[in-house]
Amino acid sequence: xxxxxxxxNKKADLPRERKLSNIPAHISNQPADETTxxxxxxxxxHLRQKRSELREEWAxxxxxxxxxxxxxxxxxxxxxxxxxxxxxxxxxxxxxxALQAYARNLSERIIPRGVExxxxxxxxxxxxxxxxxxxxxxxxxxxxxLNRILDAYExxxxxxxxxxxxxxxxxxxxxxxxxxxxxxxxSTPVLxxxxxxxxxxxxxxxxxxxARQLTEQLLQAIRxxxxxxxxxxxxxVAAMDSKVxxxxxxxxxxxxxxxxxxxxxxxxxEIAQTLVTIGxxxxxxxxxxxxxxxxxxxxxKLGYKVQIVDVSTKPSA
Amino acid sequence: xxxxxxxxxxxLIASVQSSLTDEQLMKLLDSLVVKVANVRAKGVIVDVTILxxxxxxxxxxxxxxxxxxxxxxxxxxxxxxxxxVALAMVxxxxxxGDINTALDLEEGIxxxxxxxxx
Amino acid sequence: xxxxxxxxxxxxxxxxxFKVSSDKDVVKIREYARDVADDIGFSNNDRTLIATAVSEIxxxxxxxxxxxxxxxxxxxxxxxxxxxxxxxxxxxxxSDINMALKDGYSSGRGMGVGxxxxxxxxDDFIIESKPDNGTKITMCKWVTT
Numbered sequence: 001x002x003x004x005x006x007x008x009n010k011k012a013d014l015p016r017e018r019k020l021s022n023i024p025a026h027i028s029n030q031p032a033d034e035t036t037x038x039x040x041x042x043x044x045x046h047l048r049q050k051r052s053e054l055r056e057e058w059a060x061x062x063x064x065x066x067x068x069x070x071x072x073x074x075x076x077x078x079x080x081x082x083x084x085x086x087x088x089x090x091x092x093x094x095x096x097x098a099l100q101a102y103a104r105n106l107s108e109r110i111i112p113r114g115v116e117x118x119x120x121x122x123x124x125x126x127x128x129x130x131x132x133x134x135x136x137x138x139x140x141x142x143x144x145x146l147n148r149i150l151d152a153y154e155x156x157x158x159x160x161x162x163x164x165x166x167x168x169x170x171x172x173x174x175x176x177x178x179x180x181x182x183x184x185x186x187s188t189p190v191l192x193x194x195x196x197x198x199x200x201x202x203x204x205x206x207x208x209x210x211a212r213q214l215t216e217q218l219l220q221a222i223r224x225x226x227x228x229x230x231x232x233x234x235x236x237v238a239a240m241d242s243k244v245x246x247x248x249x250x251x252x253x254x255x256x257x258x259x260x261x262x263x264x265x266x267x268x269x270e271i272a273q274t275l276v277t278i279g280x281x282x283x284x285x286x287x288x289x290x291x292x293x294x295x296x297x298x299x300x301k302l303g304y305k306v307q308i309v310d311v312s313t314k315p316s317a
Numbered sequence: 318x319x320x321x322x323x324x325x326x327x328x329l330i331a332s333v334q335s336s337l338t339d340e341q342l343m344k345l346l347d348s349l350v351v352k353v354a355n356v357r358a359k360g361v362i363v364d365v366t367i368l369x370x371x372x373x374x375x376x377x378x379x380x381x382x383x384x385x386x387x388x389x390x391x392x393x394x395x396x397x398x399x400x401x402v403a404l405a406m407v408x409x410x411x412x413x414g415d416i417n418t419a420l421d422l423e424e425g426i427x428x429x430x431x432x433x434x435x
Numbered sequence: 436x437x438x439x440x441x442x443x444x445x446x447x448x449x450x451x452x453f454k455v456s457s458d459k460d461v462v463k464i465r466e467y468a469r470d471v472a473d474d475i476g477f478s479n480n481d482r483t484l485i486a487t488a489v490s491e492i493x494x495x496x497x498x499x500x501x502x503x504x505x506x507x508x509x510x511x512x513x514x515x516x517x518x519x520x521x522x523x524x525x526x527x528x529x530s531d532i533n534m535a536l537k538d539g540y541s542s543g544r545g546m547g548v549g550x551x552x553x554x555x556x557x558d559d560f561i562i563e564s565k566p567d568n569g570t571k572i573t574m575c576k577w578v579t580t
Binding site: 215216219220222223226228250253254255256257258259260 | 396398400403404406407408413418419420421424428
């Protein structure tokens with residue numbers, strides 16, 4: 001692309017706050033009355049007091065449950081510290097944006113290490129339980145107080161677990177998408193057979209997404225190879241729904257904007273029918289019966305002379 | 318100047334250097350039309366490689382430009398449309414009409430040469 | 436609310452609103468839209484598409500209502516991500532919405548291009564408009580994996 005942007009600088013202009021909106025109302029809309037707020041405050045100060053002890057215990061339980069096996073003990077402790085602090089902070093502030101940002105950040109770091117979804121959910125739940133147990137032992141003599149503290153704690157803790165898990169999953173999905181994109185690009189089916197001539201064989205069942213991708217790959221290939229003619233062969237395509245047919249037409253038009261003309265070959269009568277049905281003016285698309293014919297037509301357009309050499313009468317050297 | 322207009326033999330080449338405001342686009346149209354007449358250009362190339370968006374305003378101006386330049390007897394070729402941009406234009410139904418398009422400057426010149434019978 | 440949004444969407448604190456009255460606004464807004472689309476994870480082509488669609492909507496506002504507002508928001512639903520764009524103006528309104536959305540329809544200049552094309556590329560697209568009562572367009576697009 002002609003204009004390159006520094007991605008990180010641009011990110012500074014974007015809103016920092018993004019709330020998750022897929023959390024059921026009964027969790028997210030806990031009435032934050034006076035008691036809940038003060039209970040949470042009490043809870044938070046307890047958790048801060050017991051920070052190192054609870055963190056140790058949690059780390060121990062993580063290793064006991066054989067989670068985060070991809071990480072060393074030191075790494076687990078280090079991450080445990082920041083997760084713990086973010087967790088308590090979320091409890092304290094009642095807002096989850098910072099936690100969400102942290103979760104994405106954490107995910108970005110640990111996904112390449114091979115950490116899986118069940119591990120992330122597992123450790124967050126373990127933390128929730130570790131802290132809950134610590135509350136049990138602190139308030140075991142005051143049953144009522146314990147109940148009220150748990151009433152304040154539980155919804156917040158659940159929301160935290162949800163936030164971290166979803167953050168992780170979203171990051172993971174983004175990684176998978178990037179990887180799939182990379183794979184598809186590597187396996188580009190666009191062939192350069194002559195200078196300035198590209199062939200795109202479309203085979204099998206093409207869904208709209210694959211069609212879109214083929215279009216993008218083709219356009220990039222046109223630019224890279226400076227192609228003037230493209231032959232799109234759809235002999236191998238059994239049927240095409242109108243969405244995909246539309247993509248085909250758009251491909252032809254976009255290629256033209258890049259200065260390349262397109263020849264479609266192998267157009268079956270069914271597909272021709274589909275195209276007509278969606279309102280395509282077939283006279284505007286150059287079509288040739290088969291691939292071979294299409295290539296010859298392309299070569300003619302490019303100014304290659306097609307010579308027929310009769311091998312049998314060639315004199316032996 | 319935002320859009321340098323160079324003379325290349327009998328042709329004029331306008332290379333857009335950065336995103337243009339509406340006013341600047343219209344100024345370009347005016348300058349080009351005037352220059353075509355002044356130098357009796359036999360063809361015009363507008364290089365839009367740098368543009369990462371082409372909306373209806375830009376396409377309309379380009380169409381008007383080509384039309385006016387045609388009235389002076391010269392064809393216009395738009396070159397350098399980015400693949401993303403081309404696809405977006407097509408998907409949104411933005412059309413350059415009858416304007417010729419080519420991949421890049423080299424192709425544009427060769428297209429103009431064909432037109433002029435060389 | 437557009438159909439694909441469902442019940443669980445919160446209007447959230449990521450919304451950013453811009454005024455639209457000049458072509459400089461158009462450029463600023465569409466670049467912001469492109470950055471947001473990038474951040475959300477849309478493909479290269481979709482980013483350009485969204486930015487161009489936003490540009491078209493902005494131009495429609497300027498052309499017909501002289502002044503309006505555009506807001507751009509992040510969408511999140513069950514770990515699907517998307518972008519929500521809302522355009523409002525207090526202009527003359529559209530008397531026949533169906534006609535305006537027909538491909539090739541043009542009441543003057545510009546209208547025929549901006550709306551039908553934009554509707555085609557968005558996942559959801561809702562116009563609310565009454566003559567002399569302004570127009571509100573709500574549209575969203577989701578990232579496909």
